[in-house]
Amino acid sequence: MPGELALDWTPNTNHTGFYVAQSKGWYADEHIKLEISSPHTSDYQITPVNLLTQDKVTFAIAPSESIISAQTLQNATDKPHIQAVAAVLQQDTSAIVTRTDSGIDRPAQLDGKRYASYGARYEGRIVQQLIRNDGGKGEFEEFTPPKLGIWDTILKGEADATWIFEGWEGIEAEQKSVALNRFRLADYGVPYGYSPLVLACSDTLQKSPDLVRGFLKATARGFQYAADHPDEAAKIFFDQASKELQGDAPSAELHWEQVQASQPFVSKHYLSKDGSWGAMDTARWDKFLDWLSEAGLLTTKVQSRHAESSTTSSLMGLLKGDVGDRIPRTSVKASELFTNSYLSS
Structure with a gap:
């Protein structure tokens, strides 16, 4: 089965598990031919979430805010529903x-x-x-x-x-x-959510559950290996990602010294206390959503580089209070934003 993963940034040690799983053939074991795309190839002209909702990739990496934003757009019902299916990191780094x-x-x-x-x-x-x-x-x-x-x-x-x-x-x-x-x-005093997350469209979850489960199973193996063997994982990531980036823009260039120093730090944050990868906690989602609501950030207007309208504002406009109407906290449910159902038990 083909699959494509859109990274949230140029390859870095947040992504090591994907490259380890790919290198060791664990996606192939799940009959998945995975392609990993980095935003530098388009100079980040389109976000991972937009790639996902436009059906250009199967999975995307993004923070909690991206999925909350996607679900609270005024025309959200016109767009594909997306959910977080795994947390890449368990702690906010x-x-x-x-x-x-x-x-x-x-x-x-x-x-x-x-x-x-x-x-x-x-x-x-x-x-x-x-x-x-x-x-x-x-x-x-x-x-x-x-x-x-x-x-x-x-x-x-x-x-x-x-x-x-x-x-x-x-x-x-x-x-x-x-x-x-x-x-x-x-x-x-900011109870931040999960970042980064693996996202998928609900349509994919419903129509290709085996693809999603297989992808997450292989990915979990990759991150568990990176948690247990940071030095070896760093080398695998560096070798694999460097090959993909060869000849590309300097902004995407990897440096071994940075990868080598980064991997032991990041590897400590991949797994939960019970040693598993990917699972998310409803209470953590709710705490972040509660804070966004109480701080007055759950509002209807979205950012735009164009002229302000009834539904959009500039970034500075948002900072100055041009935020639209408040979105009721009760209308944003954590259960609709994420699922652990496709992770291996």
């Missing part, structure tokens, strides 16, 4: 970061500063609430560099802050002797 030499050593000091954004629907307002929770006003500039160049804006001092994975960009910063201040969301 992301953080909002600033350079230590910027003097911005707490979120409240981001008032009046520039935040390099991926342009996601809830992103800026989550950062805004983070600042407010630290006693700031939440008034800052959210701007959108080319997605694959966002991290470079921090390295070059062109932005004051952005959102990273500590196990990837954080490792790179250490190796480049760039000291970072790291503001972890949980430390400032």
